[in-house]
Amino acid sequence: MHQPFNKQSTEQAQKIDARRRLYILRFVSYITTAVMFIYGVKNLSAEQILLPTILFTTGSLFLLNIIVFNITRNLDRACVIETLLVASFVLSLVYQGGFNNTALFWVFPFPAILFGLLGVRNALISNAVLLIILSIMLFIPDLISANYKEAEASRFIASLLIVIIVCWINDHYRERSHEAMDKLQQIKDQQANTDQLTNLANRRFIDACLVPSFEKQPDLFFPVSLIMCDIDYFKRLNDNFGHDVGDNVLKSVAYMFKQNIRQQDFACRIGGEEFLLILPRTSVQDALNIADKIRKQFHQQQLVPSAPQYKVTASFGVALCNKSEEFSESIKLADMMLYKAKNNGRDQTRG
């Protein structure tokens, strides 16, 4: 029931990962733009017009990509465009040969950049495609205008393959360890927000998860109806049958609550034998009906198996909450209604 609220750690991890990609995108864009323009200017006097053209065009496109990203904030799209720019730059540079045939040196940073921008799976595919195209270009020299030595080409492909594999192993295990830590954190959050005896949400869940969600998305929740429930004469039950029987009654009552509420409702154990049902977008009249339905179910249950005739009853107090700021006041009101029900003889619903 309160599973979706434990996604906070996952969201946090995703935010950090997006920030990591953002930094790589910015770094690559600005640095590459600067390097391209500097080398473009340096090569202006070169005999070939192709090299400065590649450098200026690619530098401008990198700059344009980061400007568009700064306006649209579409990180995924910017990373894909950056990858295409990186790939076309690498291929065109290798095709042309670069200054004094040094183009191959510029290829080595790119496997790591692709892993940084695309995530493990997509980066591995892109790197594999890049490696295949580069191999074809280098081993069929007629296809390109540059002139690389054969030994140079084979050593380059071998060392590039090593770089890609090391980047892949590194990123794959980084991703796995993040997933494992994320899962562990989710389990910890789940445990911290759950009452161990009944498996219902606890008060911490209300304060740490539910109330912030009320504030973030009020339309999803309000008006919220609150049903406060307290088992009658529970001390006497414990005294008569023992603490373990009392525990089993609490578990059965928790199960009964779960059976009577909707997927979007919350059943919480907020004290020893005190429970709070939180029903989003529910009128007070509907909540009164649900509370009374559950109250009557207590009569039909044999909650103490060793004494089937023993009837466990409960009292209920109902209140409505219209906005997040009123939540603690509404809980107090539901509590007051509960005490009215207790004072009036128990086994009844007040609201």
Ligand SMILES: Nc1nc2c(ncn2[C@@H]2O[C@H](COP(=O)(O)OP(=O)(O)OP(=O)(O)O)[C@@H](O)[C@H]2O)c(=O)[nH]1
């Ligand atoms: N078995 C069991 N008993 C618990 C647990 N937590 C609290 N209790 C007992 O619940 C009892 C609550 O007693 P009281 O607060 O006096 O209330 P009551 O006897 O139900 O009386 P009313 O609420 O006035 O009807 C105490 O005896 C607690 O020890 C628990 O986890 N398991």
